Amino acid sequence: MIGNSLRMIDFNNNNLLGELPRALVNSRSLEFFDVSYNNINDSFPFWLGDLPELKVLSLSNNEFHGDIRCSGNMTCTFSKLHIIDLSHNQFSGSFPTEMIHSLKAMNTSNASQLQYESYLMWNNVGQYLISTDVFYSFTMSNKGLARVYEKLQKFYSLIAIDISSNKISGEIPQVIGELKGLVLLNLSNNNLIGSIPSSIAKLSNLEALDLSLNSLSGKIPQQLAQITFLEYLNVSFNNLTGPIPEHNQFSTFKGDSFEGNQGLCGDQLLKKCIDHAGPSTSDDDDDDDNSESFVELYWTVVLIGYSGGLVAGVALGSTYFPQVFAWCRDCLSVSVIILLNKIFERH
Incomplete structure (x- = not known):
């Protein structure tokens, strides 16, 4: 053609x-x-x-x-x-x-x-x-x-x-x-x-x-x-x-x-997928989270109790022992700072 x-x-x-x-x-x-x-x-x-x-x-x-x-x-x-x-x-x-x-x-x-x-x-x-x-x-x-x-x-x-x-x-x-x-x-x-x-x-x-x-x-x-x-x-x-x-x-x-x-x-590769943001986690992860929460709560209670005791002690000391008052005031500042540092180190 x-x-x-x-x-x-x-x-x-x-x-x-x-x-x-x-x-x-x-x-x-x-x-x-x-x-x-x-x-x-x-x-x-x-x-x-x-x-x-x-x-x-x-x-x-x-x-x-x-x-x-x-x-x-x-x-x-x-x-x-x-x-x-x-x-x-x-x-x-x-x-x-x-x-x-x-x-x-x-x-x-x-x-x-x-x-x-x-x-x-x-x-x-x-x-x-x-x-x-x-x-x-x-x-x-x-x-x-x-x-x-x-x-x-x-x-x-x-x-x-x-x-x-x-x-x-x-x-x-x-x-x-x-x-x-x-x-x-x-x-x-x-x-x-x-x-x-x-x-x-x-x-x-x-x-x-x-x-x-x-x-x-x-x-x-x-x-x-x-x-x-x-x-x-x-x-x-x-x-x-x-x-x-x-x-x-x-x-x-x-x-x-x-x-x-x-x-x-994926399943086709040796590299498997890990769901970091998934709703389900392992029991170990749950235990770790609970343990961490408990420790944070513990230190919070200790801080409150310890600070409260120091405040009461300082109040009494200021009445009867003026020399002790100045010393305890410094102790209170240092102790609070140490306890706060322990809490923030957890994060």
């Missing part, structure tokens, strides 16, 4: 160099575009977003660089794109929030928007002959392993974003939760910071989430335990802290999903 009838371009695993030809923007029927595993040195091809039927875009393992965003005032819609693999390149800049807004097909469950078109065979005089099944073959990372989809059209509900192994910085925006059809999300091995957005819990179809090898901080949102279909999770080697969620799918994940986070604790 050529010209406007071209539906598939698969040039993966070759030795292509240079930039992508801008003439590809004229392929208005293009559905599948794969130039992975080459040596293409170019900026993000935002102009491909104007292709109304583009569903699969793979630029992985090349030398693409710069920001992942539209150029200038142009609008790149990517209206039907539901698989994008930009992994193992040199893309940089902040997280492509603008592009997330444009991925309309990724927040739908409408099968008619996700299914691929059938090929039609024509003879040399333009007469329709027969429809035929020409399947797209596609390879991408799934649950930590490279998987080959020999007949991608049969997986039309596969909605995936992979921008791993680049130099993307900034925070993961809450808007990521709008892509409710996402099945695979791989943002690993970048320079992402900030917390894991709780909006990821809205991705009810998500099966694999990889956020490893970044600089994410804060706690793992408890809401992520609500993702029923989550089979693979990797948040290792970040700066996460606090307890690992315990319920639902999280009980199936092993320690290697969380390793490399010094502040994390």
